[in-house]
Amino acid sequence: ADEALIALDTIADRATNLLSPTLRLGVTGLSRAGKTVFISALVHNLIHGGRLPMFEAQSSGRISRAYLEHQPDDAVPRFQYEDHIRALVEERIWPESTRAISELRLTIEYESASAWGRMLSRGKLSLDIVDYPGEWLLDLPLISKDYASFSKEAVELAELPVRKEVAREWIRLAESVDPNQDADELLARQLFEAFTAYLRACKEDTRALSTLPPGRFLMPGDLDGSPALTFGPLVRLAEGKPRPSSMQAMMERRYEAYKSHVVKPFFREHIARLDRQIVLIDAMQAINAGPEAVADLERALTEILECFRPGRNSFLTSIFSRRIDRILIAATKADQIHHESHDRLQSIVRRIAERAIARADFSGATVDVVAMAAVRATREGTVNRGRETLPVIIGTPMAGETIGGETFDGRTETAIFPGDLPETPAALFRKGGTDPASEPNIRFVRFRPPLLERTAEGVTLSLPHIRLDRALQFLLGDQLA
Ligand code: GDP
Structure with missing residues (x-):
């Protein structure tokens, strides 16, 4: 019966795909990893023509329009994009996190990069974004x-x-x-x-x-x-x-x-139909909590990757109607550290991912890694202390956040020295605790979402981010070529 249902789903999916190309993008991660914020920022930046230099289709001006449309699955709740954007942009509070599965269709109209492509394709892609808790994959x-x-x-x-x-x-x-x-x-x-x-x-x-x-x-x-x-x-x-x-x-x-x-039913109706997947992880929280939390994150990521690897698992093999060909593992919230540490964060995440890929014996899809911030809540600056110039990040800490005995009121912009990540990721994976010399020393403060900039003409710009464009290029770039 499972197989008959899948066959029907597949035929239905393929038929719609012929009429208008669609791409189903799964967005997952354990709770509070940043799924809701990521989807909101992705859609906002595409609808409002955000600054995405590394996302070629957008930066070269080939995307003529992106807009929301009715989603194809009536039985799945809609991702509450408008509510989340109102919270982020107008109230400057973080939106309500993912509690269950939801879906949103974003349609992108574009011009193909090649003359051939322009003749052959209608230049329209429907992106079905499926948001679901990573807990369910476990x-x-x-x-x-x-x-x-x-x-x-x-x-x-x-x-x-x-x-x-x-x-x-x-x-x-x-x-x-x-x-x-x-x-x-x-x-x-x-x-x-x-x-x-x-x-x-x-x-x-x-x-x-x-x-x-x-x-x-x-x-x-x-x-x-x-x-x-x-x-x-x-x-x-x-x-x-x-x-x-x-x-x-x-x-x-x-x-x-x-x-x-x-x-x-969850795997059959949702996971089996995905084309691409982004897995968000809160690497910084784990790094901060110590090597045991890092090892644990690695274990969870291994199990998550195993869900996208039909072949070994007979249940998965029986339900997959298409193959996920790209998976992005993304550490969000990189705006909490200075850009000098972004590459370090990325190599730590790469290391966690590589170990998880090896343990899951994963193959078949291209996997990439990025350290990003879907919404950038801070900017960077420097502070002079004596003869030293220290890199700082500047933002509005949320009401009630504390650092060194100081409690913030949620209204005052503050410069914070965020500390450093270890130079080499190896220290985080050592058995029996970290080497104190390379133990990460990050000072965490949760910032409010940023105040959006306006241009001289009074146009409000889209949500700022760090490396969201790289994530989009990896996940969608080839589909808009
Ligand atoms: P979900 O449970 O995966 O849907 O997680 P959310 O998207 O709701 O994110 C959880 C929390 O992480 C938010 O309330 C924010 O405090 C924080 N967060 C998520 N993404 C970002 C980001 O890009 N930058 C910053 N500074 N904080 C973020």
Whole structure:
């Protein structure tokens, strides 16, 4: 049945593609990686003719018009572009983050670069942008795992030193459950809540550990409270097959329901139809939290990449109707450091990506890496201190942010010395902690979105960015050639 559905989807997709070329771009990343901000900035810069020198189609003036159109999938919520832009541009606050899947169609009219191209193509590309939580991708390994192995692995991970402390409450509750006792709805709910609280605690700032499956526990979308989500791993498991009305049997049924009603349809209906993918990562938060968080980010990225590699995984092979041929791994928020550190950030990200690619044994798509800021909230300057001239970044820190005992009011522009990233990425990957001499020393402040510049004629310019143009060139350049 899976295959028949895919075949229909594929035929429908191909038919529309003949009439007007479309490109489905997936935008993902773990929560708060910067998906919403990235999509808003991409669309804003294309609609308003932003400054994108490295995005050739735009900088050479071949794009005549870009505009929003009705999206093709009626059952998927629309990406709330207008609300997000109002927040960013008018209120200068960061928009609401991605909580579930959404979609937006941007149509680009352009003139082909070659005479041939101008004769052959209609010069119109529909870009379908699909925004979805990276947490949902981490569910892929569950498909080939039964409930007992899912439980065993969850318990093993919880025993690792980094997680042990935060897992304590959940382990205590799960240990107290006899797998053969009668199924109990209230207890199921408690187990779900305790496990979710543990997953949430792993993500807190100082730990900055990436999420573990089930992905919907932290990002439920519209499934909050449904039985397919009300389960959790057990510490003690029945020997052999559990009694049908027992606690473990109920957990198993719900786990299987989660896989067949939530995980599989998501991959089939959305992931299998993508042409290109950008994976956003908050590398700086991980770098700042230390080598364990960096290793953890690498692990999450490995698992994410595995979702785009049909071949090994038979479920994936059965559903993919087309192949993702380009993947961009992008570290956002580079505007929080001075441009002298941008290349360093990029090489750290490259190193994380290379290790993840090797571990995922990934091949088949071209993968590139960029350190960027979808929205640039700062500008650069220098401050003289004694005889030294220090590079600083200047922006309006958000109300309540603190640095060195000073608390900001959200209205005052301030110069901040952001610190340096280590010169070589190697230090971040060393086992047993970083070398203190090369430990990153970044001072983090969250800035408000920027005040948009106006030209002498009173025209408001589009959202400023760092290297968004490079990202666009990699993701779309060849489609607009
Ligand atoms: P999502 O969960 O992936 O949708 O993440 P968002 O796009 O909502 O971004 C999360 C937060 O990261 C935002 O509220 C901002 O504080 C910050 N952020 C995201 N992108 C940028 C950027 O390009 N520059 C800066 N300075 N901050 C960013």
